[in-house]
Amino acid sequence: MALFKNKRMSLRGCVATVAISSLFLLASCGGDSGSNGSSDNESSEEIENDDSSSSCEDCEDDATSSSSAKTKSSSSVKKGSSSDSEVNDEESSSSKDPEESSSSEVCEQDSCSIDQPDEFIVISGVAQKGPFASGASVKLYEFDSTTYTRTDKNFTGMIVTNDGQFTISDVTLAGGYALFEVDGHFRNEITGLRSKAAVTLNALVDISHRKTVNINLLTHLEYERTLYLMSLGKDFVSAKEQAETEVLKAFEIKSKFASPEDLDIFGKGNGNAALLAMSVLLLRELKESELNDFLDNLSTDIVSDGVWGDEYAKAEIADWARTKDLARKLAEIRSNIEKWDLGTVPEFEKFVRNFWYMNYGLGECDSKNNAEVKASSNELTEPYGTQIRYICKDGAWIEATDMEKDFYLSGKDMGEDGEFWTGLVTEKKYKYDEKLGEWLEADSIDVILDNACVETRIGLVDGDENGGKYYCTANGWLSMVDKWSYEVPKEVRMNPEIEYGTMTDSRDEHTYKTVKIGNQVWMAENLNYADSSTTPSLLKNNWCYTYGEKSENCTVAGRYYTWAAAIDSVKLYEDYTIKCGDGETCTLPDTVYGICPPGWHLPTDAEWNTLITEVGGEKTAGIILKTQTGWDERKGGTDEVGFSAIPAGFREINGYFGNEGLLGYFWSATEVDRDNASNMYVGYYNGAYLRGSSKYFGYSVRCLQNEQ
Incomplete structure (x- = not known):
């Protein structure tokens, strides 16, 4: 027989039948743990065992489920609970005092089992879009791994500071899977301010072997995809790993990092940097009130095939990232985050840059393709079909100058002194200065006069058919008839027909x-x-x-x-x-x-x-x-x-x-x-x-x- 001492149990409907003559006790109990962790035990029904004459109905029908419940209860017992012990009926009835017997249940070991509450645990972590702000709520739902739905059992925590940290106490779960949900305002990385609109993020986690869980955009975006893969027969671990890989790939990130629920935008390393980059990219200059809808659409987009197919959204985000990057505005975002003084801000910029590089079809920029010039090959991006080009310099793609894009792969490294040449992209005119050993952009006067002002021609005077008169200086042709300039020597101003x-x-x-x-x-x-x-x-x-x-x-x-x-x-x-x-x-x-x-x-x-x-x-x-x-x-x-x-x-x-x-x-x-x-x-x-x-x-x- 199993003796459970001083144990409070939550039971819904218990019928027992005892056959005294054969000393056989059969108990059939069906249980429901309630709706929230803070009140489950307080609302539980107390079952007292005054004697062995209790009746039990329908035990045979529920034997299988009871046996199953026994297996579960034996795997997670709160500290201080006694395990099953073998005693005889006489000992049970004669040696227990009233207080003990009122909180005990006597059953024959193989014929009666009673659900026991799981061990109380504390779950803590950090919720981040940017960090969730004070007042945001965090809920933990028990998750049914068979139906892939959350149960009614839930536990609630609250973020009371502006760093996103939360703690949920007295958590008891029948299984290891839990669905986390955080809802509230957050600190906006783009503006540096508290958001005016709330956002909701989720995380599906196996908490069997962990006490900390971080909730973030990666956990949120992989959540529904993970469920879909599990519905196809994948186990939880494989489904979650595949979903994580696919979400990262959607942001042009091919590396494998720690579990998403371990990432922190204020931690060191590439995984944390990638998470922060995703947060910056998804928010960009989107209205905060539109973020929830955008995330829902993105999650729905990738759920069935793991691919983010909204090319228009990706191109729009890539255009934003390019603009911020080339205008050196990513430094302002970094400064906003650093001012919160919550920890190390990882190198998120490289992942932001990589996103627009890849979406523009530029690829990586390193020593292998230094000085390479490319145009955006994505017809949905702003610069597509324009004369804008990008050049790989010192590990980064930057906007190429007219000369860089006009001469790329032209073969025109040198020319004759004063020679003109037309650029390949802009069709601008260029002139070769032999003394300087380089091509220079020709100005409009060079073209009008069809005479390049180069180093060897400084001091030359030339005119056009409209009465214009020009003097060649180190800075190019200078009009002598339209405006006064000290660059023109006095001798050039004098009348060449006079004998001075x-x-x-x-x-x-x-x-x-x-x-x-x-x-x-x-x-x-x-x-x-x-x-x-x-x-x-x-x-x-x-x-x-x-x-x-x-x-x-x-x-x-x-x-x-x-x-x-x-x-x-x-x-x-x-x-x-x-x-x-x-x-x-x-x-x-x-x-x-x-x-x-x-x-x-x-x-x-x-x-x-x-x-x-x-x-x-x-x-x-x-x-x-x-x-x-x-x-x-x-x-x-x-x-x-x-x-x-x-x-x-x-x-x-x-x-x-x-x-x-x-x-x-x-x-x-x-x-x-x-x-x-x-x-x-x-x-x-x-x-x-x-x-x-x-x-x-x-x-x-x-x-x-x-x-x-």
Whole structure:
């Protein structure tokens, strides 16, 4: 006989028949463990065995199921429960005290068995989409491995922190299979914030030999596929392994990892990285409220054949992954996750990249195919059929430049100097620079002129049939007629049809071009003298264009001088004791040599007027005196007499420069009043005029040769 001491048992319907004469006891008991683990034992019915005269009905009919129940109960007994023990009827009735006998059942060993509750266990783990947030519920359902359905028996836990961790206590199951379900809000990896919508995830697990279970997207997506495979006759382990492999393959992941219920997005290793990548890819920029439906559709899609057949969804996710990857936005997602400070964030990026690589038909990128160029072969992706190409560089596919895709497999490694070639993909024009030893992208002017501006042609001037004129620089062709530029040397601006003279300034050995106009001999370029040691009037009163001294600009356009510097006010005071210049009015000598080279002087208004009259008067003189190029919007002149006035603009009192490309200003040796002096100016109009301006402005200086 079996004696069960002090044992609380949940029984539904028990009938016993005892044949006293043969000391035969037959008990037939049918049990149902209830609906939830926390109340099963409290609601159970207590069966007392006061004597051996109990009756038992229908025992023969239920003998087989009872025997089966006995086998189950003997395999899992709560600690402290006594096992079956052999006693005789007299001992049972005479040696037990009332308290013991009230909680005991006496049966002949081979003819009566009673279901016993399984051992209480505690299940813990972590629920992750991103981590489920506080308030999410976790349920554990007993799972019937015969019908592949969950029973009414369930146990509930709750996530109380924002890290997804849960614990379910007092779990008792008849078998080893359990279905977990978590429902609630989660922490969004894309935004870094708590989700506004809830999501539900499942996990089907054999908990016979485990006390921890993690619930995640992989456990969820393999769940229904596992059930389907089991319905076809596969055992649980094989079905689960196959389902896991198929789900990972749907995300272009071919490796085999630990069991899905052991993975953790905050763990090290490729398996955890792959899980996090799946989480990022599936959420992407999908509305959180749409995630449940998307997961349901995906699960349904793979359930019968293990293949994710929604090519449109995969292409859309691949496009998102490519955009984020190439824009370096995956780092922002990593930063969002790291800010939660829940553990190591594994290298999920490589699996995100691999997903779009494979869906684009690019394949892997490694040393074997470095520099290979490919287009997307997936007609559902955004770049399909466009000129976009991808190049394998340093282990990653990135968007190829026009040159990389145009020259890939072209065989055009070299060319002749200045040779043109048309790209294979974009049909852009390229030019070969022999000195640099490389192909360069040709610009529109190269094409218009049919003349490649390369290193060996710097300084070349060419023109088009529409009056355009261009100068070849290290940066390509530069328009000379549309806009002012300091990159064009002053000599190129001068009229090539004029026979210029030259003059060398003995003070600094600088040579200037000169030109005779009427009876006057003028400098044909602006003065560029700056020795403030020899000429103290220049100290802090002369400048090159730009904010910061750039001597190369002075080489092109000369210097800007205040009026006091131009007349050499210090020299005037030393020679004539004339106090003249800024804020002073004075009577100047007939000839003011100023800062001009020996043998030259600063022209007066009268001498400027002589020039203007010589070239047709003030209304049209500007056209004659201006250079042909360098004036904005093609407002240059004819430069018929070779004066070659350029639009150098001026320097304002506050240090700003202005009007370059529009106006040219030249000091006169004629004073207007204590604060203003005269100057001649030409602009984007036709005339040339004299006017008064502040003595503090910085203007150009043109010197006039002294009469011989």
